[in-house]
Amino acid sequence: MKLVVATCAAVLALALNTVSPLQAKEWKTVRVGLEGDYPPFSSVGPDGKIVGWEVDYMNLLCEHMKVKCTPVQQDFDGMIPALQAPKFDAIMASMSITDVRKKQIAFSVSYYNTPTRFVAKKGANIEISPAGLKGKKIGVQRSTIQDNYLTDNYASVAEIVRYGSQDDMFLDLVAGRLDLGLGDSLQISDGFIKTDRGKDFEMIGPNLTDSKWFGDGVGVGLRKQDDDLKKMFDTAIAETLKDGSYQALEKKYFDIDIYGG
Amino acid sequence: MDGGTLQASILQFFDYQVIIDNWQLYLSGVFVTLQLTALSLILGFVLAVPMSIMLTSRKPWVWMPVWLYVYCFRGTPLLIQLFLLYYGAGQFAFIREGFLWPFLREAWFCAIIAMGLNTAAYQAEIFRGAIATTPRGEIEAARAFGMSPFRLYSRIILPSSFRRALPAYVNEVIFSLQSTSLASLVTLIDITGAARIVNSRYYTPYEAFLSAAVLYLVITFVIIWLAGGLERRWNVHLARPTS
Incomplete structure (x- = not known):
């Protein structure tokens, strides 16, 4: 009986403690949660793949970070639990940076801001x-x-x-x-x-x-302990804005500026 | 970690405050859930009784349409039926301009219709089974008294069938209660809908859905308790003799 209790306790402790196993690793691949039901930012194409501005921008950022990115589709109201689960490592789902969300997760700098x-x-x-x-x-x-x-x-x-x-x-x-x-x-x-x-x-x-x-615009949602990944996204976003690749991609989709300062 | 601290840490994980702050939301959710369950069951019952009598008929033109109805509604998921009625109906202009639209416009109405039609099919099957197993002797005795077919059904066959159908019927009541949780998918704020709002606003799925589960358990318990009383009253002649 004691053994059963101890085992249960250990399993529970593991189950409740969902954080930390991903710490201190070098990022080679990053799984990114996308919504797929929010055109033109993300939608599911006829072949079942997620397409849209946010997917293209994800690829652009990943090119800059020199990592391989895999998109994962997830409904919006389950995004944050799925990030914690961890079903993926970053959220790019037009998620606005707000104080309530900041209690749960970290955000990169904003990558767009529309009213x-x-x-x-x-x-x-x-x-x-x-x-x-x-x-x-x-x-x-x-x-x-x-x-x-x-x-x-x-x-x-x-x-x-x-x-x-x-x-x-x-x-x-x-x-x-x-x-x-x-x-x-x-x-x-x-x-x-x-x-x-x-x-x-x-x-x-x-x-x-x-x-x-x-909030303060839309940012990439990240787990709080993944500080290194946040730095990578921050740098990559700044780079795309500076070298003009952000603006070039923006023109393909929109006739207005979506960055919003 | 010893048992005490573990227990304490689990209790700590449960954020009571979120539930306490939203008790009104859950309470109105309970009201919507009970309303959906009761109204869909009543609609289902009203449809199911004549259908079950038709199902026991020997004439194909009487039982075949009902059989097809039961087959269609049991053969497709309730969620599909609900989406067909709610989103499907809204797609056509002639329905949107028709006289039924003021009703179909309301998610609440769509949910009750879809759930009522669905449970009608299941209830019809329950009653059909009970009617088919009515003891021959009861029917023969009624005929010997010279009862008309209407009187035979209203006085003998239906009351006797309802009594024997009660245990299976209670099961259907509980199934109907649980299936009302689908209503939250067409914007209604029932118990599940309340839980989804709390979950999405505070990012606390564990607290939000566990509270909903407890509420469903309590309602189910009340249904079982009421049904037990009813069964003791109605089916006293069927109870096993206790020594």
């Missing part, structure tokens, strides 16, 4: 204020900074409907189940409004950038 905006049917004429949003159904992707912003500001007046992916929210916007959606302006523009199904929709209200909710 958040509301989206609604053309001519819906909705005013973005507690009075204007009263009783409205607002869609948002679960566990994003936009979700936190809505919950903190409009939970008492509006009905917040949360989705597993941005794409599910767009489906319900088109179906008319939602009055508004909230999301990253660039993702709404390129992933929805510029596509056929989103042609009757437009972005409304101001650019939302308050760093209390929207």
Whole structure:
């Protein structure tokens, strides 16, 4: 019996102590968690491979770091647990740098920063204020900074409907189940409004950038103890900005500057 | 590490504060879960009783349509049925402009319809089995009294079948309770939905989902307890004699 207890204790201790076995190794390959449901940053192509700006930028960074990178697909709300698991070593999923997330994981310097905006049917004429949003159904992707912003500001007046992916929210916007959606302006523009199904929709209200909710841009999510990997990403991001390869890749996807300073 | 410190460290891992801060979210989740379970079971029951009688018919044009219904709803996952109704229906303009849209627009309504239609198929099979095994003597005695077919069903066959179907039916009630967790996939905030919100906001999957599991366990316990009382009352004639 004692042996059983001791074994259980040892197994538990191992299971609970998920950190540390990866410390102090030289990085030859880096597994990167990507979402695959957030065009044009990442989406799953017809052949099942993840494609998009974020994948191309990952490859660019890995070239600079001289490591081999393997993409791993993961739903957004499971990203941080999967990084800790560790199912992969870095998150590149348009994840904004926020204080709450910083308690769990470390971030590289920001690699892009675009404002958040509301989206609604053309001519819906909705005013973005507690009075204007009263009783409205607002869609948002679960566990994003936009979700936190809505919950903190409009939970008492509006009905917040949360989705597993941005794409599910767009489906319900088109179906008319939602009055508004909230999301990253660039993702709404390129992933929805510029596509056929989103042609009757437009972005409304101001650019939302308050760093209390929207953080300091998007960074690579990393385990806290992987300091060496963070330094590698920081350096690589700075290099791509300096040698023009960031701007060249950006032009292939967007007609605006997404770095945002 | 000795037993005491290990236990202490595990308790330390459980962040009670997150659950305490969100008890209202979980409570409203319990309400949604109970509502979904009860309404889908009622809808299922109303559909299942006539279907089960039709299933015992000898005429193919009576039992075959019901058999096909049961086959389709038992042969496909509930999640697929729910997605078909929720996302599938929203795809077509004629449905979005139709008179049913004010209902289909609501995730809540879609969930109850999908779960009700699904459990109807299972309940119909449970009742069919119970009707088919009604003792011949009961039916012959009723016929000897000159009961009409309607009276035969309402007075003898159905009450007798429901009693014998009770244990299997309780199983179906519990299955229905667990399957309401799928509702969180179409934006409803039931117990599972509440857990997913807590998990995603505080990154505490262990606390969030363990609390949800405990709530389901408690509800299941209440169902089993209620069913036990009902069984003792209804099936007293079927109980094994105790010496």
